Amino acid sequence: MTDTGEREEGSGESESPARAGLSLPAPLSPLPSGGGRARAAVLLSGRGSNFVALADACARGEVPAEIALVVSNRSDAPGLERARERGIATVVLPSKGVPREEHEERVATAIEAARAEWVCLAGYMRLLSPAFVARFAPRILNIHPALLPSFPGLEAQHQAWECGVRVSGCTVHLVDAGCDTGPIVVQRAAPVFDGDTPDDLAARILEQEHVAYAEALRLLLTRSWRVEGRRVVFD
Numbered sequence: 001m002t003d004t005g006e007r008e009e010g011s012g013e014s015e016s017p018a019r020a021g022l023s024l025p026a027p028l029s030p031l032p033s034g035g036g037r038a039r040a041a042v043l044l045s046g047r048g049s050n051f052v053a054l055a056d057a058c059a060r061g062e063v064p065a066e067i068a069l070v071v072s073n074r075s076d077a078p079g080l081e082r083a084r085e086r087g088i089a090t091v092v093l094p095s096k097g098v099p100r101e102e103h104e105e106r107v108a109t110a111i112e113a114a115r116a117e118w119v120c121l122a123g124y125m126r127l128l129s130p131a132f133v134a135r136f137a138p139r140i141l142n143i144h145p146a147l148l149p150s151f152p153g154l155e156a157q158h159q160a161w162e163c164g165v166r167v168s169g170c171t172v173h174l175v176d177a178g179c180d181t182g183p184i185v186v187q188r189a190a191p192v193f194d195g196d197t198p199d200d201l202a203a204r205i206l207e208q209e210h211v212a213y214a215e216a217l218r219l220l221l222t223r224s225w226r227v228e229g230r231r232v233v234f235d
Contacts, residue, residue, distance in 0.1 A: 036064075038066075038221050039117050039118070040058075040116055040117070041110075042069070042079075042083075043071050043072070043121050043124040044080075044124055045124050046078065047123065048123065050122040050123065050209055050210065051067075051070065051122040052082050054120060055086055055088065058214075059086070062214055063218045067083075068115065069091065069111065070089070071093060071107055072090070073092075073096075073124075073125075074092075080092065089114065093107055104132045111136070119140045120142075121141065127179060128177075137175070137176070141172060141174060141220075144170065145209060146160055147168060147169045149230075150165075157202040161192065161201050165192055166192050167192060168201060170205050170212050172186045173185055183228075183231055184232065186216040186219065187212070188209075219234060223235065
């Protein structure tokens with residue numbers, strides 16, 4: 001997760017990559033046939049700064065993909081306006097008071113209608129059910145503001161600062177049915193300086209997040225890869 005907020009109801013347990021639909025033939029080369037641009041849907045609940053960084057990297061040609069759709073469970077998410085400014089289609093699907101299965105079906109239907117091949121979480125403050133993950137695995141990506149497996153869950157930057165680590169950072173990983181437990185694609189480090197506040201550290205990590213997400217998607221789209229345990233291995 002990258003945006004401040006609280007995740008809503010979760011699965012309550014962590015599943016292995018195999019149970020979450022991540023037991024995969026190797027290697028994978030997920031670029032569309034003919035070398036075209038992949039289509040991605042972004043799910044967000046907040047400001048969408050990682051979405052903006054990813055969309056702009058795609059627009060510059062640094063990532064062979066296009067953001068086909070932005071979905072939010074909050075109508076007031078600032079990321080929606082950032083998407084509209086870029087001419088990207090948006091859909092608001094409120095989750096409050098909606099049964100989880102029903103809400104996820106609406107989200108999945110929107111993603112499939114947009115013909116998105118990848119799903120990128122950018123501060124989406126909901127844990128995805130095993131059924132949803134299996135429907136789109138292995139092409140769901142998330143970014144987390146810590147060097148996983150350290151400091152999973154909420155307020156990872158504050159967790160790292162409070163524990164006194166000298167180096168923190170961010171992780172882009174494939175999503176499985178657990179909380180921040182999926183195979184790691186890319187990590188980038190950020191130093192922790194004496195005198196830092198949690199906000200100082202969070203801002204420094206965010207700079208690395210904006211680089212890491214585009215780097216991870218580019219690698220997955222341009223290199224053959226396979227999952228080995230909790231890591232993504234590029235051939």
